[in-house]
Each structure stands twice: as structure tokens, then as C-alpha cells.
Amino acid sequence: MNRNEKINAEVIAVFPNKVKISVDDLEDFQLAEEKLKVGSYLRIADNDNAVLIAIIENFNIEVGINHDGTPNRKYILEANPLGIIRNGKFERGGDTLAIPPKKVEPAFKEEIQKIFEESLEDDKKFSFATLSSDKSISVPVDGDKFFNKHIAIVGSTGSGKSHSVAKILQKTIDEKKGDYQGLNNSHIVVFDIHSEYHAAFPEANFIDINNLVLPYWLLNSDELQELFLDTEGNDHRQRNVLKEAIVNNRKRNFKGDSLLKEKIHFDSPLFFDINEILTYIKNRNNEKKDKSNAIPYTTADGQSHLFDTTNSEELFVELVNYTGSSATGTNNGNLINFVDRLENKINDKRLTFLFGDASKKISFEETLSQLLGYREETKSNITILDLSGVPFDVLSITVSLISRILFEFGYNYKKLRAKNDEDETFNNDVPVLLVYEEAHKYVPNNGLAKYRASKESIERIAKEGRKYGVSLMLASQRPSEISETIFSQCNNFLSLRLTNPADQNYVKRLLPDTLGSIVDKMPVLKAGECLLIGDAVILPSIVQIEPCEPKPSSNDIPYLQLWKEEWHTLDMEAIRKVWER
Numbered sequence: 214m215n216r217n218e219k220i221n222a223e224v225i226a227v228f229p230n231k232v233k234i235s236v237d238d239l240e241d242f243q244l245a246e247e248k249l250k251v252g253s254y255l256r257i258a259d260n261d262n263a264v265l266i267a268i269i270e271n272f273n274i275e276v277g278i279n280h281d282g283t284p285n286r287k288y289i290l291e292a293n294p295l296g297i298i299r300n301g302k303f304e305r306g307g308d309t310l311a312i313p314p315k316k317v318e319p320a321f322k323e324e325i326q327k328i329f330e331e332s333l334e335d336d337k338k339f340s341f342a343t344l345s346s347d348k349s350i351s352v353p354v355d356g357d358k359f360f361n362k363h364i365a366i367v368g369s370t371g372s373g374k375s376h377s378v379a380k381i382l383q384k385t386i387d388e389k390k391g392d393y394q395g396l397n398n399s400h401i402v403v404f405d406i407h408s409e410y411h412a413a414f415p416e417a418n419f420i421d422i423n424n425l426v427l428p429y430w431l432l433n434s435d436e437l438q439e440l441f442l443d444t445e446g447n448d449h450r451q452r453n454v455l456k457e458a459i460v461n462n463r464k465r466n467f468k469g470d471s472l473l474k475e476k477i478h479f480d481s482p483l484f485f486d487i488n489e490i491l492t493y494i495k496n497r498n499n500e501k502k503d504k505s506n507a508i509p510y511t512t513a514d515g516q517s518h519l520f521d522t523t524n525s526e527e528l529f530v531e532l533v534n535y536t537g538s539s540a541t542g543t544n545n546g547n548l549i550n551f552v553d554r555l556e557n558k559i560n561d562k563r564l565t566f567l568f569g570d571a572s573k574k575i576s577f578e579e580t581l582s583q584l585l586g587y588r589e590e591t592k593s594n595i596t597i598l599d600l601s602g603v604p605f606d607v608l609s610i611t612v613s614l615i616s617r618i619l620f621e622f623g624y625n626y627k628k629l630r631a632k633n634d635e636d637e638t639f640n641n642d643v644p645v646l647l648v649y650e651e652a653h654k655y656v657p658n659n660g661l662a663k664y665r666a667s668k669e670s671i672e673r674i675a676k677e678g679r680k681y682g683v684s685l686m687l688a689s690q691r692p693s694e695i696s697e698t699i700f701s702q703c704n705n706f707l708s709l710r711l712t713n714p715a716d717q718n719y720v721k722r723l724l725p726d727t728l729g730s731i732v733d734k735m736p737v738l739k740a741g742e743c744l745l746i747g748d749a750v751i752l753p754s755i756v757q758i759e760p761c762e763p764k765p766s767s768n769d770i771p772y773l774q775l776w777k778e779e780w781h782t783l784d785m786e787a788i789r790k791v792w793e794r
């Protein structure tokens with residue numbers, strides 16, 4: 214059949230970002246091999262040999278009456294213009310079609326294939342998906358643009374987010390220019406709260422609560438306060454004592470130049486001894502004044518001292534004996550809750566990764582190497598941070614600290630590169646991608662204090678990370694619960710099946726193209742099927758993400774299959790032991 218003969222469709226309206234088409238008979242209009250759907254492409258030709266490619270956004274049926282009184286139905290299609298093919302070349306943007314358009318029909322497969330193949334130079338092509346309506350057409354993105362800006366992957370549970378993340382990262386690790394052996398230069402850190410990704414990356418630098426070593430002394434002032442102070446209350450006294458203790462203790466432990474020592478402040482990334490801080494605060498809680506308002510105390514060696522904020526190192530070392538008689542005007546026992554809180558945290562076995570001996574000893578360089586997969590014995594393109602064992606009350610500061618270290622790595626590495634070579638043209642030759650699964654858990658759309666730290670750190674990366682070669686990939690099933698500051702900075706989106714209307718509307722508003730409305734008009738997508746949109750994408754497309762191998766471990770427990778088996782025994786003692794650790 215000649216496809217042109219039976220087509221009976223016309224353009225009935227042209228808007229800057231919409232074309233309306235009336236079709237008499239849908240069966241005749243669509244190609245034999247492909248059913249038209251929301252997301253299918255149309256070609257609209259004008260008299261100047263330009264062809265507009267548009268994507269179908271919705272279908273309507275209009276019932277009318279023929280001259281002879283019989284009813285008829287017409288299909289009204291609305292489509293978004295994507296770009297123009299002129300002289301065989303495709304350009305994005307669609308406002309140059311000569312009006313009136315001459316002919317409208319489904320786009321030719323070869324045409325679409327050619328657009329995807331020719332619009333990108335080969336070494337920029339990065340593909341992980343095929344066109345949903347025709348799996349033989351691979352849909353590449355511009356890999357430089359894709360990773361250089363932030364990426365959002367949204368979809369309800371089970372829509373295929375984790376598999377999509379895994380597929381993209383597996384492809385990244387495999388990409389090579391030239392024929393060298395061993396690892397390429399990709400650097401990815403995955404924040405994995407559900408222990409899903411180790412299975413997909415058996416070779417990864419795998420870090421969980423058992424081998425993670427984070428130095429508490431790299432926490433910044435906000436994180437320290439969130440951890441040690443009752444942040445909902447607003448206790449200046451506690452904050453001042455903490456600040457004084459930490460700044461003085463950093464100075465006390467500092468081994469370098471005395472000029473640098475003077476510059477030490479609350480946020481300096483320098484060692485302090487947490488047990489010495491505790492002793493100091495215990496002391497300060499007990500202090501007493503004498504008649505002249507001085508605070509005298511004696512130490513175990515029998516020496517007498519007068520308290521002075523800049524010169525009372527003994528308070529870090531031992532519990533001193535205050536010899537004054539009045540507690541009025543001093544801390545007067547008011548720090549006791551603070552002391553308790555600090556003591557509980559330091560002694561909490563679950564927080565060994567933060568306050569254990571290893572955290573005191575680890576150097577700055579080792580910390581960075583650990584997080585970036587640069588340790589010789591576990592060198593890897595991808596670091597999986599399995600956070601499933603991190604207690605919920607410190608999850609935010611843990612994520613915050615790690616994110617911040619990685620951001621500041623980019624920031625300072627840029628400075629170093631500029632210092633070493635003034636003509637340096639790009640800021641970071643070791644760019645990093647940070648992947649946050651279930652991003653709404655770290656960067657929620659609310660101001661609750663318990664999320665403040667991680668939210669601030671990640672928002673900063675969202676706003677500034679690009680300059681320093683630190684970009685984000687955020688996966689979430691509840692996009693409407695993610696901080697808008699972060700989400701609005703994403704330039705490329707994979708929108709998988711999204712069933713919640715609030716989430717659909719939210720995503721729709723943030724999508725960069727006029728294509729948002731496709732999201733909620735899209736029929737139910739299959740697992741791994743998504744709308745791929747963004748500045749790295751040649752044509753916004755509904756694609757199928759290629760299956761990944763190996764796969765992330767699923768959270769889906771086959772209840773019925775398990776329940777149908779014979780009764781399983783449980784080792785309660787073994788469970789207790791794990792619990793106690």
C-alpha cells in the first residue's frame with residue numbers, strides 16, 4: 214500500500230508550541246507496523262520542503278454530524294513541535310514552518326533513526342535506551358551534557374528507577390576512548406539506603422557501616438550543632454561552649470605554623486579530640502566563681518589555675534577541682550543535658566564509624582581516597598555507600614558530611630589546578646557524579662531541622678557543583694517531596710511511570726520543555742519505560758531503558774512464595790547478636 218494515499222489528516226491550528234491536527238480515520242492514518250500513541254512522532258511538511266517533527270501529546274475524539282444527518286467522528290491530535298528537518302538536517306526548535314502546512318503524517322522510521330544517528334558526534338553519544346515504539350532505534354544522549362548537569366530520575370515504586378540508575382552507571386564504567394587496559398576515569402559515588410547496588414556492581418568500592426570510617430572532626434559547625442545540641446531548642450550557652458571547646462582543642466592539637474594556628478575556626482577541617490571536648494564541657498558545667506569573679510581550680514598535680522578561655526588546656530585533660538564557692542553567673546549545671554547527649558553519642562556503638570578510634574586516626578587524604586575509590590586495594594570507578602545501617606538520627610549529617618567532602622574536593626581541586634597551571638581550561642579532570650537513591654529522604658521539600666544538614670550540602674552542590682565537576686543524579690519516587698531548589702537545577706529527566714497526581718503535576722511544572730503535559734497524559738508505562746527529556750536529549754522521546762546486568766537486588770520479597778514453603782526456623786540468638794552490635 215502506498216502510505217500516502219489513504220491518509221486523510223490536516224493541520225487545523227498552529228501555535229508556537231502546539232499543532233492541532235484533525236484526522237478522519239485513525240486506522241488509515243497510522244502506519245501498518247506501528248500504532249500511534251501519545252509520544253509517537255509526526256511529520257508535518259510545508260511548501261518550502263521543510264519538515265516539522267512533532268510529538269503527540271494527546272488524542273481527542275469529536276463527534277459531529279454529516280450533511281445528511283448521520284453522526285461522524287473526528288480525531289483531534291495535539292502535538293508539540295520538536296524541530297525541523299531542512300535539507301536533510303535536523304534542528305531543534307519549531308517556529309519556522311511556512312503556513313499553511315501542506316501535509317501531515319506519521320514520521321518515517323528512517324527519518325527518526327537518522328535524526329538520532331546524525332545529530333550527535335560519535336564520541337559524544339551515550340546510549341542506554343531504545344525508542345519505545347521501535348526497539349531497533351537506539352536513542353543516544355549527549356554524554357557530556359548529560360553528566361555535566363544534574364539528572365533526575367522519577368517514577369513510582371517498581372517503575373524501574375534502580376534498574377535505570379544501574380544501567381546508566383554500568384555503561385559509564387564501560388566507556389573507553391582508545392585501547393587501554395583497566396579502569397576508565399569515571400568517578401561515581403552512590404548513596405544507597407536500601408542495599409540495592411552492590412549486586413549490580415560486584416567490583417565496586419563497597420562501603421557500609423562496618424568499614425566506613427568518617428572523621429567526626431570534619432563535621433562543620435552546623436553539623437556538629439545538629440549532632441550535639443538540641444537544635445529545636447536554641448541554646449546559645451551550649452553553642453558558645455561547644456564552639457570555644459572545638460576551636461581551642463583544634464589549636465591544642467595543631468602541629469603546624471603558629472600563624473595558621475591563629476586562623477583556626479569552628480569550621481576548619483582539622484583534628485580535634487572528641488573525648489577531650491567531653492571532659493572540657495563536663496568541667497565547664499561544674500565551674501564556680503570566687504568573690505572576685507575569677508574561676509579558680511586545682512588539677513590533680515596540686516597546681517592552682519585561673520580559668521581563661523584561651524589558656525586553660527587542663528580542662529581538656531582531666532576533671533578539675535573548682536575552688537570557688539558560687540555557681541551564680543556560671544554555667545551552673547545547665548550543661549548537663551548537653552554532657553549527656555555528647556556522652557551518649559560518643560559511646561553509641563552504632564556510631565563507631567564516626568567516633569571510633571579509626572575516626573580519630575584517619576587522615577584527610579585517606580578519607581578522600583576511601584570515598585572516591587582511590588585507595589589502592591579497593592580502587593574502583595564506583596563507590597557504593599550502603600547507608601542502610603546508619604541510624605536514622607545521624608543519617609542526615611552523615612550524608613551531609615560525605616556530600617560536602619566530595620563537593621569541597623571539587624572546589625579545592627579546581628583551585629589547585631588553577632594554581633599549578635594558569636592556562637588550565639577546565640576545572641576538574643576527575644569529575645564526579647553523586648547518585649542519591651530515594652533523594653526525598655535527604656533533601657525533602659520541608660524545613661525540618663533534622664534534614665537541614667544534608668539538604669544544605671546537597672543544595673549547594675545543585676547550585677554550584679557544576680563549576681567544580683561535581684554533579685548529581687537524583688532518583689525519587691516522591692518528586693513532589695524533593696526540595697524544589699534541587700529539582701529545578703536538573704537539566705535532564707527520566708520520567709518513568711508516575712501514578713500519584715501530585716507528583717505528576719510537580720514534575721510537569723519543572724520539566725524544561727513545553728512537554729510537561731505529556732507526563733500526565735502518558736498511558737501507563739511499562740517497567741523501564743520513560744519519557745526522556747532534557748538538554749542532552751536530541752528529541753524528547755519515550756524510551757525503553759536497556760536491561761542492566763548484573764541487576765540491583767530487588768526489595769520485592771515474594772511473600773506468597775515464601776509463605777507457601779514449609780515453616781522456617783529462626784536463630785533468635787544470632788538475631789540478638791546482630792541487634793546488639
Ligand SMILES: Nc1ncnc2c1ncn2[C@@H]1O[C@H](COP(=O)(O)OP(=O)(O)O)[C@@H](O)[C@H]1O
Nearest residue numbers: 369370371372373374375376740741758759760
Ligand atoms: N529497563 C528494564 N527493562 C525490563 N524490566 C525492567 C527494567 N527496569 C525495571 N524492570 C523491572 O521492574 C522491576 C522494578 O524495577 P526497579 O528498578 O527495582 O524499580 P524502582 O527502583 O523504581 O522501584 C524490576 O524488578 C525489573 O523486573
Ligand SMILES: [Mg+2]
Nearest residue numbers: 371374375376
Ligand atoms: Mg528502587
